Every structure is written in structure tokens, then in C-alpha cells.
Amino acid sequence: MADIVIDRVVKEFGSFRALKEVSLNARDGEFVALLGPSGCGKTTLLRIIAGLETQNSGRVVIGGRDVSELPPRKRGLAMVFQNYAVFPHMTVFENVAFGLRMQKTSEAEVKRKVGRSAALLHIESYLDRYPAKLSGGQRQRVAVARALAVEPAVLLMDEPLSNLDALLRLELRTELKAVLREAGTTTIYVTHDQTEAMGLADRIAVMYGGKIEQIGTPLEVYATPGTRFVGGFLGSPPMNFIRVACSEGAARIGNITLPCPVASSEMEIGLRAEDASLAPIGSGIGFDVRVVEPMGSHLLLTGSIDGQLTRIVVPPTAKVAAGERVGLTVDPSRLTWIDGATGRAVVRA
Amino acid sequence: MTVSASELREPAPSRGLTLPSARRLLLWTGLAVLLAWVLVPIYFVALGAFGGRLGVFRWPKSIWPTDLSLAPMLQFLAIEGVFNALINSLIAAGSTVLLSVALGAPAGYALARYTFPGQNVYRLLVLLTRAFPLAILALPLTVSFIRMGLYDTPFGVSLIHTVLALPFAVLVTQSLFMGIPREYEEAAWVFGCTRFQAFLKVVLPLALPGLAATAIFAFVISWNEVFAASILTVRERTLTAYLLKILSESPLHYRFAGGFILILPSVLFIFAIRKYLFAVWGIASK
Incomplete structure (x- = not known):
């Protein structure tokens, strides 16, 4: 050996x-x-x-x-x-x-x-x-x-x-x-x-x-x-990358605010499709559903957050229809923050 | 042909490989003519060779074999010098086979496995040796061979025949080795073989049928070659060269017997290696 x-x-x-x-x-x-x-x-x-x-x-x-x-x-x-x-x-x-x-x-x-x-x-x-x-x-x-x-x-x-x-x-x-x-x-x-x-x-x-x-x-x-490439290469569907602007230690996405790990204007949030869940109507991040694909074990939703292409996986029993606007909640600890300029993940404190 | 032009111009229906009947007729007629062109003369030579004096001179000729016997053939072989020439031919062809495989296969292997600068030029040069007229070389060759003591020996003849056979040996073995995946060799290296061992244990067994074809090819080239053999020998003639000398003053049925012996190896050879020849010429074979 x-x-x-x-x-x-x-x-x-x-x-x-x-x-x-x-x-x-x-x-x-x-x-x-x-x-x-x-x-x-x-x-x-x-x-x-x-x-x-x-x-x-x-x-x-x-x-x-x-x-x-x-x-x-x-x-x-x-x-x-x-x-x-x-x-x-x-x-x-x-x-x-x-x-x-x-x-x-x-x-x-x-x-x-x-x-x-x-x-x-x-x-x-x-x-x-x-x-x-x-x-x-x-x-x-x-x-x-x-x-x-x-x-x-x-x-x-x-x-x-x-x-x-x-x-x-x-x-x-x-x-x-x-x-x-x-x-x-x-x-x-x-x-x-x-x-x-x-x-x-x-x-x-x-x-x-x-x-x-x-x-x-x-x-x-x-x-x-560790990098945008790794997130995008692994996982099916691949990780979503949503551009956000950080100012004064906070990033706004939809109508919620997330604490920003570093002060940089160009940041991307890496969000795994299964790390978002549906929130009661009117709360959470606004997600415009364009396509709903029932995959048997789950529903694959394709739509956009702030006009940026995003794919989300929800339980097969969820009631979502194409054209709807739904709310999403995310667990901040499961997000990956990526420096938009270098493509590298920012190490969380 | 009474096939109307409009019928020929009709596009072939897309039913797999079946051609419209008119085209098929044309195709088979063409094939039959080509086959007859090649086979009928060989057939008549064989008929003359085994029919003896009577068979050759009978008129009207029968196209069916009647009273065939081996006797004329045996008589022919008993002519003084024929047997010796046959042995010389075998020695020359045998040496040609050994030399062209021993020199051609490594060159083919190198062309197949390595990329090196000037590879394509080299490939072309190998073929160009065939473009150089032997007649120009004849006199200087004779002089050098006399000096080196190679004149009038079957081995000397085989050297020239090797030069003629080598281009084909190189190109045939190249396509042969290209057909053997490099991964086989790499696997052999990983599992404990040196490069040479991997060649012996893995590549060679797989290449053997093709190498055999290359060998037969060289054999036939040497067997059929007459110009160099006639120039470079006086007493130790190869069969081809000897027959060229004596057949002009021999009875007709001997000529047929001699002709038949000369044709036979080529026909057998081409049949044996047709698959590899097509591979060299880039025609897919089934």
C-alpha cells in the first residue's frame, strides 16, 4: 500500500x-x-x-x-x-x-x-x-x-x-x-x-x-x-448564481436583506436548487416561475429572481404553476458568496 | 443495351442497398466482363499447361478440360536448369520476404505510433522509390554488384527486390499497426512489460495475419520480377528470368506450363491478402 x-x-x-x-x-x-x-x-x-x-x-x-x-x-x-x-x-x-x-x-x-x-x-x-x-x-x-x-x-x-x-x-x-x-x-x-x-x-x-x-x-x-466553476459543474441542476450588490455590509435580494461577508460591490450568491423553500405568499424573495417540470421525486422550477435565471427544486406536492410569482426563503448559512470579479468563494467568518 | 436513358436517370429509391434492376444489370454485366478479362486468359493458360502437346494444337479448341494430366508439367520441370532456377527463385523470394518484413515492419510501426517532423514527406519518399526507373540504375548496379561479389547470386537479386517490395511493406504494416489500439501496448507496459516485450507479447500476435500478407506480397514481387533478375544474373537465374530466356525457343505447351507456374503464386497471394490491400487503399472491406 x-x-x-x-x-x-x-x-x-x-x-x-x-x-x-x-x-x-x-x-x-x-x-x-x-x-x-x-x-x-x-x-x-x-x-x-x-x-x-x-x-x-x-x-x-x-x-x-x-x-x-x-x-x-x-x-x-x-x-x-x-x-x-x-x-x-x-x-x-x-x-x-x-x-x-x-x-x-x-x-x-x-x-x-x-x-x-x-x-x-x-x-x-x-x-x-x-x-x-x-x-x-x-x-x-x-x-x-x-x-x-x-x-x-x-x-x-x-x-x-x-x-x-x-x-x-x-x-x-x-x-x-x-x-x-x-x-x-x-x-x-x-x-x-x-x-x-x-x-x-x-x-x-x-x-x-x-x-x-x-x-x-x-x-x-x-x-x-471553492469557485464559481465548481458550483456550476457539480449538482444537477447546477448551482444558481445571483448577482447582488453589497453596500454597508448588507446585500439586498428581492425584498429581503442578507448580511454581506465582505464589502465588495460585485458579489454573487451561489444558491443550490434544493436550498430554497417556498414561503407564504408575499414574503421571502420574489421568484417568477416560468416553467414547471414534474420530475417524479421533485418539481423543477425554472424562473428568475431579480431577472436572473434561477432553478429551484421543491417537493412534488407543492402547488406552483407557470407564470406565478412565489416567495422563497433561504438559509443564509447554506449560501455560497462568490466574488464576482475573481470567481472565488469568499470564506465566511 | 436497351435500357432507356430516362430509366437510368431516375433516382434510386431509398430501399437500403437494392439498386433499380436496370442499374443492377449494368453493374453485374460490368463485373462479369471484368472477371472474364482477368480469368479467361488464366483459364486458357491452365488448359494449355495441363493439356500437353495435343491439347495445345487441337483445332477447333475445346473450352472444356479434356484429357488433362500432370505429365506436361512434370516434363517441364525436368528441363535442365528449370529446377535450379526454381531454387534460386525461392532463395531470392525468401530473402526478399525476410528483409522487407524485418526492415519494413519497424518503419511502419514508427510511422503508425510516433509523430515526427517530416513524417508525410517520408511517407511520400517511401513511395517515390518506386517511381525511380530501374533501367537507369541497371548499369551502375551491375558494376557495383560485381565489385561486391553480389553479382550472379540470388541474394544480390533479393536486395533489389527488397527495394521494390519495401514501400509496400512499410505502408501495409503502417496501416496494420494503426489498427491496433495504443491502449493495448500501454496496458502491457503498466502490467510489467518493456516496450519490446509489449511488442512481442501483444502487438505481434495481433499483427501476425497482416504481417503474413506483407510477407506474401514481398514474395510475389520477387517471384514476378524479371528485369533486375535478368540483368544481375548470368548462370544463377531466377525462374522468371530463366523462363524468359528459354521459353522463346520452347514448344508451345512448355510455354503454357511455365506461364502457369509463374501466374499461380500471384493469384493465390492476391486472394489471400485482398482485405489488407483494400485497407491500404482506403477502401472499406467487408
């Missing part, structure tokens, strides 16, 4: 800076998700940890050992690829055994470890088949089994579920979490799917434009986003 230290890693492709001095620590046994839109550098970072790309500067330290200059095979890690990369000319058994054979493990040991890994991923019944005969979900199970068979100190996963259909993704996600918890492997998991990151990770590093915007537990990142 090992911890991972990524120290000011820079990667440039020609004149394009894919990674701008990224630093990240993953504790031993921790599951860290790298989450971000495509092109944010998350896969590049993972490939640098794996040794498949070479960083322009910075270090990668795994288990106290600087592996920055080592080839992938000497880094003591395993990887699961987005397109499975299960070798088509080998049976499932040989695929799972591949890493063990490269380590010159004895035949009995190979059998035992392949058997255990296959049992974890429920692929024992097709060990002697060729990958061409397997479905996408089965292939990805093989790829995970192959990675776990070598009992790696570090496991890297590059969007392992993104090629699967939604139902299978949910099933395999739950299973992955259980399997990895049991194995106690330090895992770096790249994904652009926030539900995957939220559901699986101990901590999420949200990446954008070659930088880590924020790193924290799923709840921290969700409830107290």
Missing part, C-alpha cells in the same frame, strides 16, 4: 499548457476522483502518474519513492483503461494473469490469485473465453480483475465506466466501491461524471483548465464550492 504525492507537475503539449503546476496528495488507501469536463487535464494527470506521459517538470512520489523518471512497469501500479484494453488474443484467464506472469509468479500462485480476483468481479464462469465473446460490461470486469490480480499498491482508473450503458454503470459502480474498499488500494479515478465521483470517492479533486479548482470530500465540494 502506498500514498501518492504529486508535486507541482507541469505538462505542455507544444504551446498548450495541459497542466499548470498541479499538486495533489492521496493518502494510503484513499479513493480520489479527478473530476472535470473534457480537456481539463485529468486524463493527462493520470497518465503522468502511470508513466505513460512524461511531465515537463514536477515530481510524482508513490509510497515515498520518486517514480518521476521510471517507466510504467517499475512504478508498482495497475491501471484500468476507458476502452478496457483487454488483450483480444488471450483468454480471460490469461488476461487476468498477465501482470502476474510478468512478475514471474509461480503457476500455483497465478491460479490462486486469478481465481480470487475473478471471484471478486464475478467472472469465474467465462475464464476460458476470448474477450470478443464478452459484452462491454464483462470486458470491463475483466480489465478490473486484471488490475486487482497483481495486488497493486496504486490503482489508476481512466473513465472505466463511461463506455457502459446507464444501468450497467450503476451496477458496476456499486460493486467497484465494495471491491476497492475490501482491497484497500490507493485509487485515482478519472471521470467526467459527477455522480460517479460523488458516489465512489473519499475525496474529489475538481479540475478545470489544467488546474485543480478544489479538493475535498464529496459533501464539502458540493455544499461549499
Whole structure:
């Protein structure tokens, strides 16, 4: 088992800076998700940890050992690829055994470890088949089994579920979490799917434009986003941002007044859709409802506050109709204050 | 053709792949003509090769095979020098295969996996070697080969044949390696392979059918090549060069037998690698 230290890693492709001095620590046994839109550098970072790309500067330290200059095979890690990369000319058994054979493990040991890994991923019944005969979900199970068979100190996963259909993704996600918890492997998991990151990770590093915007537990990142980007990227619907003007330590929004954390004229309030609730008519913040979408578990209201687009989630039983003006109450402690100029969240006193 | 023009101009109904019957007729007629163009001469050569002296001179000719036998073919092979030339041809073609795969596959791999400055120019230059007329090179080559002791050896011939086969070997293997996802190799590296081991354990097994096709391609190029082989040898002729010399003064049914032996490998080869040829030319194959 090992911890991972990524120290000011820079990667440039020609004149394009894919990674701008990224630093990240993953504790031993921790599951860290790298989450971000495509092109944010998350896969590049993972490939640098794996040794498949070479960083322009910075270090990668795994288990106290600087592996920055080592080839992938000497880094003591395993990887699961987005397109499975299960070798088509080998049976499932040989695929799972591949890493063990490269380590010159004895035949009995190979059998035992392949058997255990296959049992974890429920692929024992097709060990002697060729990958061409397997479905996408089965292939990805093989790829995970192959990675776990070598009992790696570090496991890297590059969007392992993104090629699967939604139902299978949910099933395999739950299973992955259980399997990895049991194995106690330090895992770096790249994904652009926030539900995957939220559901699986101990901590999420949200990446954008070659930088880590924020790193924290799923709840921290969700409830107290560090930047406007993080708030807008996480959550469905994304966080609402409402421009307000602060004067004399107070901000007016609708017809209520909120205490302002800092004195700045340009502030934005980050409001999660579920953090507002309907208030008795005539009180609270005025919200003009334009569209009402019943989603089953809740109603999604799209409208505006002070002319700014806002989405609010209310219980399915609420009586709201399009075109109405309703009042909203918000819990000031659950609001995120963002400096309109820098896009960074203001730390509350 | 009695297909009216208006019928042809009618847009094809959007019913999947079925063409209107007039067009289909045209298509199949065209195909039949093309096939006949290629296959009928080969068929008659085969008929002459196995029909013996009588078969060749019988008139009117029968288009159906009658009294075929292997005897004329065996007689042909028994002609003095034919067997030796056959061995020379095999040595030359074998060396050409080894050299063009050994040199062409790494070049194809490099073109497929790495980007380097001048890549496209390189790709073009590889093909341009075919544009250089061998006739201009003939005399200097002969002189150099005599100096180096390569003159009149099958190996010397195979060197020139390798030059001819290499462009195809490079381009075929390039498309071959491009078809093998890089992720397979990366997975192999992560799971403990050096670059070379990953190539041996993962890329090579997957590339083998295509490499075999490349090998056969080189074989046939060498087998059929006659100009360089005629110039660079005197006694140790390859079969093609030898036949060119002796067939002009041989009886007709020997010529057919010789012709047939020359045609056979090419036909078998093209059939075997058609899929990869289409891939090189950018035509999707089913």
C-alpha cells in the first residue's frame, strides 16, 4: 500500500499548457476522483502518474519513492483503461494473469490469485473465453480483475465506466466501491461524471483548465464550492448564481436583506436548487416561475429572481404553476458568496 | 443495351442497398466482363499447361478440360536448369520476404505510433522509390554488384527486390499497426512489460495475419520480377528470368506450363491478402 504525492507537475503539449503546476496528495488507501469536463487535464494527470506521459517538470512520489523518471512497469501500479484494453488474443484467464506472469509468479500462485480476483468481479464462469465473446460490461470486469490480480499498491482508473450503458454503470459502480474498499488500494479515478465521483470517492479533486479548482470530500465540494466553476459543474441542476450588490455590509435580494461577508460591490450568491423553500405568499424573495417540470421525486422550477435565471427544486406536492410569482426563503448559512470579479468563494467568518 | 436513358436517370429509391434492376444489370454485366478479362486468359493458360502437346494444337479448341494430366508439367520441370532456377527463385523470394518484413515492419510501426517532423514527406519518399526507373540504375548496379561479389547470386537479386517490395511493406504494416489500439501496448507496459516485450507479447500476435500478407506480397514481387533478375544474373537465374530466356525457343505447351507456374503464386497471394490491400487503399472491406 502506498500514498501518492504529486508535486507541482507541469505538462505542455507544444504551446498548450495541459497542466499548470498541479499538486495533489492521496493518502494510503484513499479513493480520489479527478473530476472535470473534457480537456481539463485529468486524463493527462493520470497518465503522468502511470508513466505513460512524461511531465515537463514536477515530481510524482508513490509510497515515498520518486517514480518521476521510471517507466510504467517499475512504478508498482495497475491501471484500468476507458476502452478496457483487454488483450483480444488471450483468454480471460490469461488476461487476468498477465501482470502476474510478468512478475514471474509461480503457476500455483497465478491460479490462486486469478481465481480470487475473478471471484471478486464475478467472472469465474467465462475464464476460458476470448474477450470478443464478452459484452462491454464483462470486458470491463475483466480489465478490473486484471488490475486487482497483481495486488497493486496504486490503482489508476481512466473513465472505466463511461463506455457502459446507464444501468450497467450503476451496477458496476456499486460493486467497484465494495471491491476497492475490501482491497484497500490507493485509487485515482478519472471521470467526467459527477455522480460517479460523488458516489465512489473519499475525496474529489475538481479540475478545470489544467488546474485543480478544489479538493475535498464529496459533501464539502458540493455544499461549499471553492469557485464559481465548481458550483456550476457539480449538482444537477447546477448551482444558481445571483448577482447582488453589497453596500454597508448588507446585500439586498428581492425584498429581503442578507448580511454581506465582505464589502465588495460585485458579489454573487451561489444558491443550490434544493436550498430554497417556498414561503407564504408575499414574503421571502420574489421568484417568477416560468416553467414547471414534474420530475417524479421533485418539481423543477425554472424562473428568475431579480431577472436572473434561477432553478429551484421543491417537493412534488407543492402547488406552483407557470407564470406565478412565489416567495422563497433561504438559509443564509447554506449560501455560497462568490466574488464576482475573481470567481472565488469568499470564506465566511 | 436497351435500357432507356430516362430509366437510368431516375433516382434510386431509398430501399437500403437494392439498386433499380436496370442499374443492377449494368453493374453485374460490368463485373462479369471484368472477371472474364482477368480469368479467361488464366483459364486458357491452365488448359494449355495441363493439356500437353495435343491439347495445345487441337483445332477447333475445346473450352472444356479434356484429357488433362500432370505429365506436361512434370516434363517441364525436368528441363535442365528449370529446377535450379526454381531454387534460386525461392532463395531470392525468401530473402526478399525476410528483409522487407524485418526492415519494413519497424518503419511502419514508427510511422503508425510516433509523430515526427517530416513524417508525410517520408511517407511520400517511401513511395517515390518506386517511381525511380530501374533501367537507369541497371548499369551502375551491375558494376557495383560485381565489385561486391553480389553479382550472379540470388541474394544480390533479393536486395533489389527488397527495394521494390519495401514501400509496400512499410505502408501495409503502417496501416496494420494503426489498427491496433495504443491502449493495448500501454496496458502491457503498466502490467510489467518493456516496450519490446509489449511488442512481442501483444502487438505481434495481433499483427501476425497482416504481417503474413506483407510477407506474401514481398514474395510475389520477387517471384514476378524479371528485369533486375535478368540483368544481375548470368548462370544463377531466377525462374522468371530463366523462363524468359528459354521459353522463346520452347514448344508451345512448355510455354503454357511455365506461364502457369509463374501466374499461380500471384493469384493465390492476391486472394489471400485482398482485405489488407483494400485497407491500404482506403477502401472499406467487408
